[in-house]
Amino acid sequence: MVDESVQESAILDDLDKRIIHGLVVDARIPFAKLAAVLDVSEQTVARRYRSLLQRGIIHVSGQVNVVPLGYARWILRIRSTPSAALRLGEALARLPELSWVSLLSTGSEIMCVSRARTAERRDALLLKIIPNAPQVTGLTAYEVMHGFEQDEDWPRFSRLFTADQLRMLGPGKPVQDAAVFDEPFALTREDEAMLAILARDGRAPYAQLATATGWSAPRVARRMSELVESGVLYFDLDFALERMGYAVRAAIWMRVRPADLAAVGSALATYAEVTYVGATTGPTTLTAALVCRDIAHLYRFVTERLGALDGIVDVEVTPSLRTFKQAQALMDTDRISLIR
Structure with missing residues (x-):
C-alpha cells in the first residue's frame, strides 16, 4: 500500500516545505536564521514566504489560548435547516471568538470551535x-477537557531536514492545555492592542507593535516572550489544504471506554493524518480532526488505524463539505482569502 504521508503535491517543492516546517516550529523565526539552517540566501526565504502568502497557501497568526486565562475551549455542532446552512456558516465565520468553522457532510450541520475569553461572552454565544x-435548529456543545500533544505538528515535514538542521531550529512550543498560574493570567490594554495585530499577521514587526502599544520595540519583544511563556499566546499556521494536495478534511467523534481514553488519544496524536485530538464532555468522549488525500485514504485510516485501537466503542465520521474559516483565516474555496 502506498503511504500517503510521503506523497507530495506539485504546488510545493522541497524548499517551500522546509520553509513551512521552520514556520511551524517558530512562526516568527528570523529569515536570516531560517536561511542559515536551509543553506540558502535570506532573500530566497523572504521571496518564497511572500509567494506562499500571495498564493493563499499559508497564513501565520498569533492566537490567544483561553485556558491560562481561566476559560475553556468548546467544540460546537450547530444544526441548521439545509437551505440556510451556507449563510449560517458564513455568519459564524465572522464572529471573532469562533474558529475552524466548517459545513459537515450532513449538509445541515456546522462545526466550529469557541474560544470566548470571558464568561459573559461564552454564555452569550452558547445561550443567546x-x-x-x-x-x-439545535446545538450540541462539547467542552474540551484535555488536548493531546502531538510529537510533530502537521504537515510533518521534519523528514526533509538533517538532525543538525533540526537541532538548529530548536523544539516547537506546544499549546498549554492547563493553567500554569494559581490565578488566571490578566491581559492589559496594551496586550490586547498587540494581540489584535498578531491575529492578522503573526509576523508583524516589533516596530508596528510598538506603535500600537505605545511601548518601545524591546519592551514589546519582552512582553511577547512573557505571553508565549505563560501559554496565553501561541502562533498558528493556516493552510490551503486543497492546494497542497489534500482533498478531504474530516472530524471523527468517538465514544471510548474511560480506562482507554488516554491511550487512544495519545496513539491518535502520533498519526500523520491527525491535526488535533481532544478528550471532551458530551455524547462522545474523543474528537479528532483529520487531513487525508482522498476519501479512499480516509477509509483506510478508519479501518486500519482506528480499527487497530482497543477501547473505541463507537465512531462517527463527518467529512467537511466546505471550510469557511480556519484558526484565523477566512477561506475562498481552495485558498486563504481574507484575514479577520
Missing part, C-alpha cells in the same frame, strides 16, 4: 447568539 439565530 447562536441558539437564537433563525437558521439554527
